[in-house]
Amino acid sequence: MKRPPCCDKLNVKRGLWTAEEDAKILAYVSTHGTGNWTLVPKKAGLNRCGKSCRLRWTNYLRPDLKHDGFSPEEEDLIINLHKIFGSRWSLIAKHLPGRTDNDVKNYWNTKLKKKLQKMGIDPLTHKPFSQIFSDFESMSGRPNARHHQILPAPSCLTQVPAGSDSRVDLIMKPVMEQVHENFTAENHLSWPQYQVINQEVMQLQQYQYVLSEVTSSCSSSSSPTLTQLNTQQSDGPLLPSPFIAWTGDSISHQPFPTGNVLQKCEGDLQDIVSSSSIDYASDMAKQALPNTPVDTMACENEAKWGKPGYLCEGAQALESHFGQGSSCFGSFTDAILAMDSKMRSELFPEFLDGLLDY
């Protein structure tokens, strides 16, 4: 059953808040404190939805909020944290005293994203566009099998994406077909092969992204969307390019090969992280801490929609700390991120600091 609306939307005021309304909220909070926001409109004499009152307070009226512009230090911090967390604005905002998730999100969308693009950096991957191009161009060779683990080929390699007649698609179709031809014979792949192929697909998607940006900026007609280029998605929210095409379906049900994550933390990190699915991450977190609540939503999102962007960046951070190959898809990062945040901060207090140095 669908949840009923929190208030009668026809009879409550919406839109910008007036100074009088702000004063009523402030007066109410100063005497009653925060909480029970559904009662606030009535008690404070406001013709507003309780939720709207709560948002006004948390995003604007709270006395601990800063209302001045972002400093260069804050900018740098947001960029670094976005590299790690992606669009987890509330997590990012926790590292910026006096700023709300809404502030950070708006600042990113209006300023920082464009700033990075002007600097030639892809705001999604935080990699230079030039590197994305050169990585793609140098894409060649196949790894030697080093592990016994056999994985099914990703569906995006065994199915050439459905075509559209867009300009980007016309350019990319031969490339996709080439990749398809190269790998389609491999119904099952060893783990190292899988890694390389996944990287190539990611690069391909990044290439598509850049290409679509370029063509859309050169054309006044409606630009082709990246989603047209990607493999079929199950129903669900569309994710930002370039990661949208990676469904994760073909890798989310492999048995995870390791035991207790904490033991393995001290041991062979490479084995720990040789898994790519958040399902494993969830399993790892559960194995390590049987009675620990796990952020199931994060796990589900990862498993369902394959949203590995920030996790991949986390994986790179791990690589820089623990050496090349120590994280394949960032599953160790996934595991830690999948833990309940309180438990995570207790067990891995240095974890985020380490990533921030990255």
Place this chain on the structure above:
DNA sequence: AAAGTCTACAACCGCAGATCC
């Protein structure tokens, strides 16, 4: 000067987990 466009950011929406009763 007027109309159109862009920018910044405030506000809203719906979903989902947490908490209450």
Place this chain on the structure above:
DNA sequence: AGGATCTGCGGTTGTAGACTT
């Protein structure tokens, strides 16, 4: 135990003012 309510979150929309044509 489970339904109702509260709260937090990320994505999206609305809008005022600045800027351009």
